[in-house]
Amino acid sequence: MNSRGIVTAVAEGTATITAKSVVSDCEDQVEIAVVPKEAPSAHVLVVQYGNQATMEFNGNVEQEILDQDGLYAASVLGGTELTLTFIPKGEECTFRTVTLNGKPVEGVTPDGLTFAYTMKNSSANLTFVFETVNKSVLKTILEVAEGLVNSEEWEAAVPSVQKAFDKALAEARSVYYDKDASQEQVNQTWSNLLDAIHHLSFAKGDKSRLEQLVSIAEELEPTDFIEESYNVMAQALEDAKKILQDEDALEKEVQDTYDTLYEAMVSLERVAEKTTLNSAIAKAVEIETNLNLYMTDGKEAFKRALAAAKRVAVDSNVSQEKVDRATEALTEAMAALRKLADKTQLEELLHRANTINLRGYTSSSVSQFKAACNVLEALVSQKEVAEEEAQAAIKAYLVAEGNLKPANSPSPSKKGSSSKNAAANTYADAGRVQVAPENSIGSAVRSVLCDTTIPFTVKHGSAYCFKITVLNGSPETPSFTVGNGNVLKTQFVAKRGNDYYYRVWAIGMPGESAGVYTQMPNETPQRQCVVTIV
Structure with a gap:
């Protein structure tokens, strides 16, 4: 221990530390046990990296659990040195920023990231989020636009169209060479430039604009879009190629084909974002490896939700709505799991x-x-x-x-509804019972024994558990009910031999009372006690 009171463990064993006050006679002691450092063991490592990058995993693993696009899981020994190498997908794709578990990662270059990691002696979840920029489409459209500068088509355009084209072209050049440009800026820029090209006038029978649009469409990657929307564009592209090969194509045919292909291109739907879904799957995979620690109720629903989420995760044509539903279902299934208690x-x-x-x-x-x-x-x-x-x-x-209180201790008197009044009431269904007059109940043959037969109080919103024992070895199950279902709500808890456990919940208002009754088949109901809500 140093002068500031900081204790450092130097060996195994136990030590007693005594603290004394410098201004009084007060002192206190505490015993500290120093145990050996925990030996390394295998734990689950989950790496999520989305669909914007590829990953090369280098390092020893005990067992590979899952390896799919954007998600990797393995059992790794604590202390193992690992190297994760990430490369952007696509020829014109670069990294802009990278975060790990919500925090920025240093050492990122536009061309990749190499990340060194030492496995903890516990389960770990590494979630990498890559902000990427892909300028391939912008590059192709920019090349087409550069060829139109001061061309006959540009000269024939009205002044407003010329100004719009020149402005869109200048912005496209700026964004293309801007290393800090975001994907949103890139997408908006090539969309604006494509619109500007579209508005340049068509010459009669001239197929040059259609040829340019076809060249742009051929640069689009099928994996970046929902299959249904891409198929529509692909069909329009095939029709456009046929028109280009038709030497006798009329101006209207060329223009209509251009318009159809253009509309199909601007209507393309990008593939769904699955980062949140993959994160949920990673957590579920970790739970799945220890599913024996959870109660049976909820396991099957969890397994079904996990299987469904995995199918959605590998479906390249799934909509964002389906991804969100699968994520929500898996999250709810995990939340519904309850850990088993040690009894x-x-x-x-x-x-x-x-x-x-x-x-x-x-x-x-x-x-x-x-x-x-x-x-x-x-x-x-x-x-x-x-x-x-x-x-x-x-x-x-x-x-x-x-709270067990000796009988000779003074205690405030408690008011409860009288059992006489409860017995005199006549009740209907839904948690109520038809009760005979009190003298009839008192003279009835008792086939059950209740552990609580005196009036007592229960706080509003609280519960009380009764133990009902069936006498004389009868195999029949006793009926358990209350005089007023708007005051108390009953719940069956468990059966153990001839003992039955029932719980009542105080749902009524403070001051309200209800009787608690049991009844065996073909016998008169027995009032066991009266419960008053406080």
Whole structure:
């Protein structure tokens, strides 16, 4: 430990640190354990790099999990040195900027990026986003426009068309040689220049404009566009080539063919952006490798959503809408997965509860304690328990145990609706029951035993768990209901032997009360208690 109180571990073992106050007699101690550094182990590495670049992966991997365009996943030993080399796609394509997990990456050149990475001793997700610029179409259109400068076609155009053409050409030259130009600027520039060329007048029977448009169309890459829209353009391109070969083509035929090809080109739909989808798939792949840690409920939906997302990811003709839907479905399926809880602590608390002698405590605190125990017992009996449900049950039990109050301790009186009034009501369906007069209920043969038979209160929005035991070895299932379904809502929790666990939720307003009833087949309903909402 240095003079500033900073502790440095120098060897394995345990040490006790004592802190004393310099102005009083106060002091405190803490024990620190130093453990060996964790040995390297294999973990999942996911690399996402989109569809604007190619990647060369160099380094040792334990197992390759996934390798597709824009997405790579493998099992890699912690501490392994890796080199990732990225190159822009396309002859005229360059890198403008690159980010890794949302942060800028240094060392980027227009022609590529070499990235060195040391694998952590834990799972890692590297998401590269490349801002690329492709000037191939702009270059082709610019070459065509340069040939039209001061040509007969330009001379024959009206002054406004000439000015528009000259302006579009000057902007195209500037953007083409601008190394910092974005793809959006490039696309807008060649679109403006193509419009300017389009408005130059056609000479009778002159096919030169159509030839230029055909040469531009031939530069377009099919993989950059949705197949359906590209097929329309491809058909218009084939028709235009036939007109060019027809020596007897009339002016109207040439003009109509030009217009059709032009409209098909400006109507092309680019392929969908899949960066978010690939990111979701990468997270899902990592979850899939540890799917045994999650509850059964939701696994099948997750697998279907992941399989569907992978199909969409490799579909070059999918629309953006389908990509967004697949992303949303996979994200929701991942969110619906719930981690399995280790029931060891639940079992230990239940064992501890069974050793507590409840004699000498107030009936209300014992009732709350039993309710918490019932939840523990119900969860232990379940095959699978969600982590959040287990933690809530543990917290509720510890609170109930701490709130056990000796019977001789003063406590405020609690008001609840009288069982007599609840028994006198006649109820309909939907969580209510037809109850006989109170003296009839009291004289009925009891075939079930309830762990809570005294009036008590529950906070609005909270729940209470009942344990109902069927007596005399009867195989019948008891009916569990409440006197007013607008005050309490019932829920079946679990069955363990002859014990049935039911939960009531306080959904009514503070001050409202409802009776809790059980009934075996062919027997009179039994009111077990009255619950009042506070």
